[in-house]
Amino acid sequence: MRARMLGHAPEELTRGRLRRLGEGIGKVVYASPHWVVKRERSPSEILALIAIWKMARRLEKILPGRLGRNLLQHPSRQLRFLRVVMQGVVRVIPQSVWYSTHAGEMWRVYRHRDERGERLAKEYLAGSDLMPEQVGFPPVRVEIGGWPGWLNVSEATERVEATLHQRLVQLAGAGRFEEVELWLERLLDLRKRGWRRGVFSVDAHLKNFGVTGERVVLLDAGGLSDDWAEIERRLAAEERVDKPHVALGLEAVLRERPDIAARFNARWRATVNRDEVGRHLSAAQDSASN
Ligand SMILES: Nc1ncnc2c1ncn2[C@@H]1O[C@H](COP(=O)(O)OP(=O)(O)O)[C@@H](O)[C@H]1O
Ligand SMILES: [Mg+2]
Secondary structure, eight states, X not given: OOEEEOSXXXXXXXXXXXXXXXXXXXXXXXXXXXXXXXXEOOHHHHHHHHHHHHHHHHHHHHSTTSHHHHHHHOOOHHHHHHHXXXXXXXXXXXXXXXXXXXXXXXXXXXXXXXXHHHHHHHHHSTTSSSSOOEEEEEEEEEEBSSTTSEEEEEEEEEOOSEEHHHHHHHHHHTTOHHHHHHHXXXXXXXXXXXXXXXXXXXXXXXXXXXXXXXXXXEXXXXXXXXXXXXXXXXXXXXXXXXXXXXXXXXXXXTXXXXXXXXXXXXXXXXXXXXXXXXXXXXXXXXXXXX
16 A cells, blocks of 8 residues: 655546445545545444444344345445434434444444554555555545535545456356456455465455456455454354355355356365465564564
């Protein structure tokens, strides 16, 4: 992650209204043709989303395969409305109460991982091409589609062509399964290169990776860890997963191609395990202490 300082913001950021491009639990991302800027959600917004997500999970169990899943997978206008309503609820409940709930706990975990990830990305990934390029500049006001209409920003990130998840869905839809397999291989490759630098992502889902040219890059530093005890616990849990491709949300993408799913799962198991990750991470330590 290279934070190049510019004398002024890229012109395209201030030329027109920026479109909402993507969102996660903690950030909303707006795009110009080559750059994105991020808005950090407020604590009440994040808590509201977590509360909705928990309700949707419960609904999913009651209404298998329908409303619950739709709520989780298609953040729609209705969902945004629900979030605003829920945010009102969050605001009238004292913070000390929220803190003690499970949603409050999840919020603390998110915030902790996000801050730590940013720090680790600077420490371990600076100067690499594992993440999109970042630039800094004197603060400017940019216009954005939707609430709150504008943002003050002093950094931007290189826009990728698509998230890895979007790319895989597209390619599978077009029947281009050889490329699906190639991108999955590139994902494993990128992860290994991260381990060799000394970091492991405990939040490695396909919307946190992007594709640009022939590269997979990590979009979301949140979730990076260099704490072996934590990484080991995480891997122990992952090693028990029966079908990694299903856990990654690739069940539909690979439904027609059980052969690719089987090859991928075997590759994944042979790579994302305590022995392999430990071997790469200790190679990082050796080169750091030299
Ligand atoms: N550089 C980028 N180019 C294009 N889309 C991006 C970029 N960075 C993030 N996004 C989109 O925004 C979403 C949320 O960003 P992310 O950093 O993962 O925030 P969060 O911490 O809330 O998960 C991503 O899943 C992706 O869809
Ligand atoms: Mg994310």
